[in-house]
Amino acid sequence: MSWKKELEEKLIREKLSENLGGKERVKKQHDAGRYTIRERINILTDKSSFHEIGKISGSATYDENNDLVNFTGSNFIFGNAKIDGRNIVVGGDDFTLRGGSADASIREKHIKCEQMALSLKLPLIRIVEGSGGGGSVKTIETTGRANVPEVEGWNLVVESMGTIPRVALGLGSVAGLGAAHIACSHYSVMVKEKSAVFVAGPPVVEQIGQKLTKNELGGYEIQLKSGAVDAAVDTEEEAFNSVKKFLSYLPNSVYQLTEQLSTEDNPNRTSEWLIDAIPRDIKSVYKIRPIIDELVDKNTFFEIGKEYGKSIVTGFCRINGWSIALMASDPYSYGGCWTSDTCKKVQKFVDLAETFHLPVIYLVDCPGFQVGLDAEKKGTIKEGVRAMSAIWQTTTPWLSIIIRNCFGVAGAAHKRGSSYISRCAWPSARWGSLPLEGGIEAAYRSDIENSNDPKAELEKINTRLNKLRSPLRSAESFLIEEIIDPRNTRKTMCEFADLAAPLRKIGMTSRTMRP
Amino acid sequence: MIYSEVSGTLIKILVSKNQIIEEGTDLLVIECMKMHIPITAKKRGKIIDIFIKEGDFINEGDKLLEVVYDF
Numbered sequence: 104m105s106w107k108k109e110l111e112e113k114l115i116r117e118k119l120s121e122n123l124g125g126k127e128r129v130k131k132q133h134d135a136g137r138y139t140i141r142e143r144i145n146i147l148t149d150k151s152s153f154h155e156i157g158k159i160s161g162s163a164t165y166d167e168n169n170d171l172v173n174f175t176g177s178n179f180i181f182g183n184a185k186i187d188g189r190n191i192v193v194g195g196d197d198f199t200l201r202g203g204s205a206d207a208s209i210r211e212k213h214i215k216c217e218q219m220a221l222s223l224k225l226p227l228i229r230i231v232e233g234s235g236g237g238g239s240v241k242t243i244e245t246t247g248r249a250n251v252p253e254v255e256g257w258n259l260v261v262e263s264m265g266t267i268p269r270v271a272l273g274l275g276s277v278a279g280l281g282a283a284h285i286a287c288s289h290y291s292v293m294v295k296e297k298s299a300v301f302v303a304g305p306p307v308v309e310q311i312g313q314k315l316t317k318n319e320l321g322g323y324e325i326q327l328k329s330g331a332v333d334a335a336v337d338t339e340e341e342a343f344n345s346v347k348k349f350l351s352y353l354p355n356s357v358y359q360l361t362e363q364l365s366t367e368d369n370p371n372r373t374s375e376w377l378i379d380a381i382p383r384d385i386k387s388v389y390k391i392r393p394i395i396d397e398l399v400d401k402n403t404f405f406e407i408g409k410e411y412g413k414s415i416v417t418g419f420c421r422i423n424g425w426s427i428a429l430m431a432s433d434p435y436s437y438g439g440c441w442t443s444d445t446c447k448k449v450q451k452f453v454d455l456a457e458t459f460h461l462p463v464i465y466l467v468d469c470p471g472f473q474v475g476l477d478a479e480k481k482g483t484i485k486e487g488v489r490a491m492s493a494i495w496q497t498t499t500p501w502l503s504i505i506i507r508n509c510f511g512v513a514g515a516a517h518k519r520g521s522s523y524i525s526r527c528a529w530p531s532a533r534w535g536s537l538p539l540e541g542g543i544e545a546a547y548r549s550d551i552e553n554s555n556d557p558k559a560e561l562e563k564i565n566t567r568l569n570k571l572r573s574p575l576r577s578a579e580s581f582l583i584e585e586i587i588d589p590r591n592t593r594k595t596m597c598e599f600a601d602l603a604a605p606l607r608k609i610g611m612t613s614r615t616m617r618p
Numbered sequence: 619m620i621y622s623e624v625s626g627t628l629i630k631i632l633v634s635k636n637q638i639i640e641e642g643t644d645l646l647v648i649e650c651m652k653m654h655i656p657i658t659a660k661k662r663g664k665i666i667d668i669f670i671k672e673g674d675f676i677n678e679g680d681k682l683l684e685v686v687y688d689f
Contacts, residue, residue, distance in 0.1 A: 386654045413623065437624050438653035470651060477625055477678065538652070 116159040120176030124199025140180050140195045147343040148184035155182040160209050177209045181216035192220035195230030202233035217259035224356035226268040229284050232275035265615025267356045270346050273298045287618040290349045291332045292342045295323050327410035352419035352426045353459050358609050361426040368400040370423045370597035377589035381531035388434040398593050412448030423597035428456035432468035440473040441513040446486035450493040454616035462500040462603035471511035495519045500603030509534040525599050527585040532574045620683040622676045626650030637665045663687045
């Protein structure tokens with residue numbers, strides 16, 4: 104006698120699990136302009152590559168003869184699949200079943216999904232909608248008791264932050280544990296106007312006197328600026344593409360290294376306009392992103408966290424085909440000064456590079472930390488020293504190119520202590536403990552006050568000191584190793600990427616990164 | 619609405635009420651950390667109101683200009 108009957112029963116359950124929360128709820132999901140979880144996984148992953156684990160886990164009802172009457176799958180679906188031919192693990196909430204909350208969930212599935220990605224050393228993509236398997240107020244009635252809160256399996260989440268790439272997509276309203284999964288990732292994306300991420304949604308927040316819409320409370324404009332989410336796009340398809348792009352710069356885990364891709368971009372390509380890129384007027388700003396695009400392999404710069412801590416631009420790129428973590432100052436935001444948020448952004452980005460063994464290139468234009476009452480209230484110096492410590496703790500190969508300002512403690516954080524880094528400067532570079540501007544009046548007060556023409560005296564001192572601060576003078580004393588022609592910067596970066604590649608080492612870092 | 623993303627002193631207003639602005643147009647200049655930082659239009663629009671005057675100290679998040687984009 105064969106086992107066909109049992110297999111047929113299994114297939115019935117599988118078929119029923121594809122109904123998700125039922126036709127009506129699926130229609131509601133579509134009417135809101137959102138895909139179902141199964142559609143999302145199909146679009147995200149290579150065709151027919153999804154191998155679902157636990158497809159027949161859920162809740163079943165039986166008649167008096169113990170024959171199956173109905174079956175509903177659990178509201179968390181996961182398994183392994185391929186993206187661009189590469190293995191990954193994907194897990195996602197089914198919002199059509201109790202909004203993804205724990206009531207319709209099987210907690211062990213979430214844990215198994217985390218274990219699977221961590222043990223197989225594969226990137227994990229979490230598609231979050233609803234409460235991400237967290238509890239709801241109704242849980243007390245379904246379980247008949249109140250639970251002491253715990254997040255079982257969070258140890259796996261913490262470990263995987265230092266082991267495998269974690270990506271999270273917030274594709275609807277996301278609250279509680281779901282929001283925690285979004286925030287606890289190396290890269291997160293939401294969809295404009297259709298996603299909102301918050302600790303608790305509008306009905307709860309109204310109880311504390313704040314009447315806000317979902318978008319006003321946790322829409323993309325809020326969460327991108329807060330740094331809780333890295334990117335927002337217009338459609339779910341774009342969100343999936345950005346995930347693919349992000350992963351393309353990273354290894355499957357810290358136990359692998361990224362490979363060099365072929366590039367048609369000449370490593371010796373020169374860029375004539377870069378000789379004029381930095382204005383001579385020190386009060387004038389310039390746009391950093393065209394400079395970045397000019398220097399990296401064509402069309403490879405992938406920015407992360409564009410709306411947060413904006414004095415630093417961070418992202419991945421390819422340099423002569425190698426995957427590189429690139430940071431660059433943006434003078435349009437506080438002149439490039441490090442704000443409190445900038446410091447937090449630097450911490451996360453440097454940790455990310457160190458975790459996945461990506462060499463760092465930093466285009467430096469940092470006049471120092473942001474100063475003033477606002478900066479003090481935001482604890483800039485505290486976050487600043489944390490950013491510095493993150494930099495000091497790196498071991499990954501590092502190239503700093505000082506393109507303009509490099510002042511004070513924040514400026515000094517372009518390198519780590521005494522360990523070797525590659526470093527050079529453009530002729531437009533200026534540096535010191537403090538910028539001369541504003542400091543001359545105090546330092547030379549008596550000379551200026553005792554002069555018959557204080558204004559002329561100030562001008563005279565200015566001219567004298569300006570000559571002294573030429574970067575060439577610093578180079579004469581070997582305080583800077585090299586002054587390069589800006590037009591040849593790409594060549595310097597490609598040479599660095601080639602030299603850095605064999606120095607990368609696999610394994611976990613001694614201090615794994617926190618989200 | 620355009621809000622300030624930095625704090626500093628407003629040194630120049632480059633637009634006037636009812637002016638049509640194109641993407642990339644410099645609207646205001648704020649002196650911030652001793653640098654002159656232009657506030658630029660992100661898309662085409664029309665200036666409806668100006669809430670600040672030259673010489674004002676601007677805080678991050680302050681309302682600067684009201685702009686409409688469908689007109």
